Amino acid sequence: MDDTRTDQHMGNRSWLYLEHSLPDTEEASADEIAEANNNFPVLWQLLLADGAAGDAIDHQRVFGDAGTDNLVSDAHAALARIRQLHAFVERHPMLHTLPQIALQFEAVALHLAELIDDMPEGSAPRFSANLDELSWLGGDADGEGFIERNRRECNERWAEVQRCIDSGNHPGVDAALGIQRFADWEAWAWQFGFGSLSHPYFDGYEAPRDERFADFEPEEEDEDDGDGERPDYDNHLGEDLWRFEVDGRWGVMRVVYDDDGRSQRTTVVEPAWDDIRYAGADDPRLLWISQGERSGLLHADAEAPRVLLEPQLDEVWAFEGDVATALVGDHVGLLRTDGSWLLAPSVDEVWSFVEGRVRARVGERIGYVDLQGQWAIAPRFEEAEDFTPFGLAPARGDEGGWGLVRADGEWAVPPHFESLQWRHDWEGFDAKRDGKSGLLDVQGRVAIEPVYEQVDLLEEYPIEILTTEDTDPSNERGVPARPKRFAVERADGLCGLIDGQGRVLVPFGYGRFETLEPLTGEERAHAMVRRDLVRVASKGGRTAKNAPWLRGIYDVAAGRELVPCRHRTLQPLAWGTQDFGWLVADPVPRGAKVEKGQLAVGVLRADGTVLHPQAYPWITAALSVADGWMAVAVRSQLCKRWSAGEPVQAARNDSGLYVWLHADGREQAHAEHMAARHAAGDLRAAYELACHLRDGEGIEADPREALRWMARAAGVREPGDAPATASPDGLPVAMCELSKMLRWDTAGLGAEPALARAWLLHAIAHGGEDDAATHAHLGYMLTEGEGGERDLEGGMRHYERAAEQNNTMALYNLGLAHKLGEPGEPDLARAIGYFRRGHEAGDVSATMQLGRTLCLHAGALAEQGQGEAEVNVLYAEALYALQKVAEDSTQRQQGWACYELGWMRMQGQGAPEDAAAAERWLLIGAALDDCEENLESQRACVESLAEQFYGDRESPLFDEDKARAWTQRLEALPAAAPDQPA
Numbered sequence: 001m002d003d004t005r006t007d008q009h010m011g012n013r014s015w016l017y018l019e020h021s022l023p024d025t026e027e028a029s030a031d032e033i034a035e036a037n038n039n040f041p042v043l044w045q046l047l048l049a050d051g052a053a054g055d056a057i058d059h060q061r062v063f064g065d066a067g068t069d070n071l072v073s074d075a076h077a078a079l080a081r082i083r084q085l086h087a088f089v090e091r092h093p094m095l096h097t098l099p100q101i102a103l104q105f106e107a108v109a110l111h112l113a114e115l116i117d118d119m120p121e122g123s124a125p126r127f128s129a130n131l132d133e134l135s136w137l138g139g140d141a142d143g144e145g146f147i148e149r150n151r152r153e154c155n156e157r158w159a160e161v162q163r164c165i166d167s168g169n170h171p172g173v174d175a176a177l178g179i180q181r182f183a184d185w186e187a188w189a190w191q192f193g194f195g196s197l198s199h200p201y202f203d204g205y206e207a208p209r210d211e212r213f214a215d216f217e218p219e220e221e222d223e224d225d226g227d228g229e230r231p232d233y234d235n236h237l238g239e240d241l242w243r244f245e246v247d248g249r250w251g252v253m254r255v256v257y258d259d260d261g262r263s264q265r266t267t268v269v270e271p272a273w274d275d276i277r278y279a280g281a282d283d284p285r286l287l288w289i290s291q292g293e294r295s296g297l298l299h300a301d302a303e304a305p306r307v308l309l310e311p312q313l314d315e316v317w318a319f320e321g322d323v324a325t326a327l328v329g330d331h332v333g334l335l336r337t338d339g340s341w342l343l344a345p346s347v348d349e350v351w352s353f354v355e356g357r358v359r360a361r362v363g364e365r366i367g368y369v370d371l372q373g374q375w376a377i378a379p380r381f382e383e384a385e386d387f388t389p390f391g392l393a394p395a396r397g398d399e400g401g402w403g404l405v406r407a408d409g410e411w412a413v414p415p416h417f418e419s420l421q422w423r424h425d426w427e428g429f430d431a432k433r434d435g436k437s438g439l440l441d442v443q444g445r446v447a448i449e450p451v452y453e454q455v456d457l458l459e460e461y462p463i464e465i466l467t468t469e470d471t472d473p474s475n476e477r478g479v480p481a482r483p484k485r486f487a488v489e490r491a492d493g494l495c496g497l498i499d500g501q502g503r504v505l506v507p508f509g510y511g512r513f514e515t516l517e518p519l520t521g522e523e524r525a526h527a528m529v530r531r532d533l534v535r536v537a538s539k540g541g542r543t544a545k546n547a548p549w550l551r552g553i554y555d556v557a558a559g560r561e562l563v564p565c566r567h568r569t570l571q572p573l574a575w576g577t578q579d580f581g582w583l584v585a586d587p588v589p590r591g592a593k594v595e596k597g598q599l600a601v602g603v604l605r606a607d608g609t610v611l612h613p614q615a616y617p618w619i620t621a622a623l624s625v626a627d628g629w630m631a632v633a634v635r636s637q638l639c640k641r642w643s644a645g646e647p648v649q650a651a652r653n654d655s656g657l658y659v660w661l662h663a664d665g666r667e668q669a670h671a672e673h674m675a676a677r678h679a680a681g682d683l684r685a686a687y688e689l690a691c692h693l694r695d696g697e698g699i700e701a702d703p704r705e706a707l708r709w710m711a712r713a714a715g716v717r718e719p720g721d722a723p724a725t726a727s728p729d730g731l732p733v734a735m736c737e738l739s740k741m742l743r744w745d746t747a748g749l750g751a752e753p754a755l756a757r758a759w760l761l762h763a764i765a766h767g768g769e770d771d772a773a774t775h776a777h778l779g780y781m782l783t784e785g786e787g788g789e790r791d792l793e794g795g796m797r798h799y800e801r802a803a804e805q806n807n808t809m810a811l812y813n814l815g816l817a818h819k820l821g822e823p824g825e826p827d828l829a830r831a832i833g834y835f836r837r838g839h840e841a842g843d844v845s846a847t848m849q850l851g852r853t854l855c856l857h858a859g860a861l862a863e864q865g866q867g868e869a870e871v872n873v874l875y876a877e878a879l880y881a882l883q884k885v886a887e888d889s890t891q892r893q894q895g896w897a898c899y900e901l902g903w904m905r906m907q908g909q910g911a912p913e914d915a916a917a918a919e920r921w922l923l924i925g926a927a928l929d930d931c932e933e934n935l936e937s938q939r940a941c942v943e944s945l946a947e948q949f950y951g952d953r954e955s956p957l958f959d960e961d962k963a964r965a966w967t968q969r970l971e972a973l974p975a976a977a978p979d980q981p982a
Contacts, residue, residue, distance in 0.1 A: 014131050023101075044129055047159050048151075049073065050073055054070070058130070067146055071154070073126060073127050081158060085161065089173075091170075099187060103208075103211075107212070111215045131146075133206060137616055153982040180191060186204075200219075251271030252287065252305070253266060254266045277300070282318075283337065286298075286300075299310040301709055323342055332347050356371050368387070381396055390443065391407055430455065439455060439486065452489055490508055493511070522636065522643075523639070527580075529795065533554070536561075574639055581627060585599045585626060600616070601650075603619070615652055618653055621649075622651075622734045687713035694741070706750075710805070713730070713738075723758050738756075775802040803837070808838050808842070815833075835847075848896065850877075851878045851900060853899065855900070858874035879911060886925075896929075946963055
């Protein structure tokens, strides 16, 4: 039986430690060296490659613990990986755009080396990551699977980085490191992770440092105006008290600040002590003082400081309330805040005061001391726990059994149990006897006989907080919280649900019980929660360890099953004020022709009957309801729309077509629904339908219908209507799309460029002034003279407007225009600027043009006598851009990139001359698939290999046999198309 609690955590931090084994022990010591929020930095992943699950370092898991292991790797091997990457980055062709990155890598390597060298010899230093809170972000319930997945991803990332390093693929390394633009410091600082490191050299909030790590000295604190240095916060004792040191002796001073930030300091205690530290009491003036190996107690009152207890204590612990624990010789005592003994040093161990009593051990026996320092119960128990708020404490008697003892020391429950543990959330005692589990109530009475294999509380939402009426102070009676219920497991493995009196609420026929949590705010306020419903689960008789749980719903109040256990996913749905049902999902059978892992999602009514069959991969949005948090988003959207009387969108598994699901069980065709919305005045519905008809998304593609609906979205009845007749409510984005349809004749009715141009002008004049796509397409039509006279100057203005928003079409065409000298003279530097921006925006065509134009510009500068360094920087960037295209087999221009790279490497442009590398690139380009798309780049690569690389006697690769073979290959290629260069 599984515990079925649902925790909702908000934390998402992670920590990286350098851990080492302590000599002659099985224990380890760990120092935090980095911290991250919401992500698993790539730098950490590289350090943790080739790692494994290790012991959890859990002291920082203060907001919850998902129980995941740490991920651990050998520190020396990790450092070697960073050094290898550093050496590769030093040769990066884009390093000139952010040279400090090389310094950052150098600093990481030096910093980690120093930390590792400081570890004791033979202590097996290792990096260890606490990723526990990251498992909450993905809703990972399986801690072991979470760590295994991250371990595998770390290995895969380093393998990809190493593969790219080995092949000299700088763009590939950048992609593997998550860096889209080399000069993006923010990506290096946070996504890669330099800024996560704790050392002050690595400050992600500031620009990267220009100084080397070896020369770095942390900045000192600013000095106050004439008052010397601001006190070190490590020496802050509390409120306005600080400790200070003079010649190895410590004193106390009071520091106050005026409105201008100037400090005034007054000595409270002269520096006369070996150490002074906060004692942990409510009064911050209570301080531990030390002289040699002994400690005492000081009251640092600004007017009359005094020693309450001269140093005589061998060890002290912080005050808890008004009492502190102190060791004198071999015995422990309890000290009051005035320095007097509540309990003179006479016991061997004490715990904390709970319910007015503190456990204390003398020899092998435990008793209880009261607030007057007297023995409430003399030491006589082998083991004992704290008293509960109800006046009972678990204790183990002489015969080895556990019972419950009263404050007078008498047994309330005889010691006949194997164990008794107070469970605050249960409001009772977890009792075990003869290997079986049960429950005792707060008075020690048997509520659930200890006859079960396991007992778990079913944690539920408190009924009294669900409605305003219940929490209204005027409602004197209120509504009591739902009584505690417990899922219990019998020896046969079957589970039932029983209440705190042992009464069976749900018969023994299931494998686990779950609440309906997590619930949305709307669901918590809904009548559904007043129904006593629990989620039940069974494996349907399957015994395989990995057999999935199948879920159903049981109505506890009615004593019957509403939904049989048939569904992998079963989530509550609520809409309106009274209606509710169930969102169910199961994997589509393997034989069905659908994507792997696709779901069959449906909706059941409250009574379990079908409202909408399991015929859809998703409902409301393309999200997987198998993910608990995604399902919450789906439920929230469905509640909102069905409560408003509106349908929700879905897609059918059998056809992929969109449909709309109504709360009454109707399924409405997509076109019908969108047409109805348009008829009600929703032009956005007309636009969406037009796009779907154009692209065949969720509906059969129909170019003519798409054209008609786009015209309606633009504000006219028919596609041929003039823009001047458009409704003022027409959508500018639809006008732009309608223009493209008319210009490209997508409906097969004949192109209408003049009308297309008019629509773009109308869109800009009627709300589309800031739409980059509209300006870009109008810029093209004006510069090319489509649909009217050519207006080069006007077209360039519209391109510039679009380029302001990084529109890739505009950036590419502006770059091309300045490269070709339209208008004016060619301006390669300006063209490069536009192509570079397009490249950074992800436009591969711009990347290709960037590489080619950089080569042209570098060659031109070389001819003008520019410095070799400046020319080489341009060639190096060209290599980087072209390699990015050449390494991507999905790009149409891959072959041409290989061709350009081959000649650059042969001529030593951007990198030392390398005939072997040049040959490799041309061979890659020549070996691409023999298709029309690659034909001309193949021809160029094959011809270069046949005639220049192998056929030219001056070539370092001259080889008559290879030249002959490649000439035959050239002759075998299909002839060039008439409009293609031979």
